[in-house]
Amino acid sequence: MxxxxxxxxxxxxxxxxxxxxxxxxxxxxxxxxxxxxxxxxxxxxxxxxxxxxxxxxxxxxxxxxxxxxxxxxxxxxxxxxxxxxxxxVEQTQAFKSMFHAPVLKRDRGTGRPTKRDRREIDDLKDDYFDKKEEDSE
Incomplete structure (x- = not known):
């Protein structure tokens, strides 16, 4: 070379x-x-x-x-x-963990989420990301 x-x-x-x-x-x-x-x-x-x-x-x-x-x-x-x-290593693991976030899927043909469904989805997402922040501290 x-x-x-x-x-x-x-x-x-x-x-x-x-x-x-x-x-x-x-x-x-x-x-x-x-x-x-x-x-x-x-x-x-x-x-x-x-x-x-x-x-x-x-x-x-x-x-x-x-x-x-x-x-x-x-x-x-x-x-x-x-x-x-x-x-x-912390930076490498943080980058890789971003790709392992939960993916929420709805059944095909069920239509748009209702207001109640939307609140449940938001609560679920908030709980997941709050846990991640606590784990990293």
Missing amino acids: PEKEKLRIDKYLWAIRLFKTRTLASDACKAGRVKLDGKNIKPSYEVKMGDTYQVAKGIERKVVRVTGLLENRVDAKTAVIFYDDITP
């Missing part, structure tokens, strides 16, 4: 497959979703070995440490060699 001495952060994030396109990586930098030591960085920022970046992608948050410089995009198995994902 060719390694470079100078490499832009947007190109690096694209090459290690954190973003699908280089434009998305560049836009994330411009919007302040890529940080180094809590400070926003520009897409042209030069990546250095050992630096730790905080990357926000939608609701997902990642903390990445640079272990190697990679100029061109490679397959996912190879890309993992060039960075360490040091995202705290």
Whole structure:
């Protein structure tokens, strides 16, 4: 794999497959979703070995440490060699738990919920989300 001495952060994030396109990586930098030591960085920022970046992608948050410089995009198995994902476990579990929220389904053809049904549904949702907040504290 060719390694470079100078490499832009947007190109690096694209090459290690954190973003699908280089434009998305560049836009994330411009919007302040890529940080180094809590400070926003520009897409042209030069990546250095050992630096730790905080990357926000939608609701997902990642903390990445640079272990190697990679100029061109490679397959996912190879890309993992060039960075360490040091995202705290709490953040990873919080992101995954968002996809396990209860899904309420109504029988087909029963029509719209009545006012009473709606109140019961709201109470059920409130109880579920209140428990989640108590568990995380």
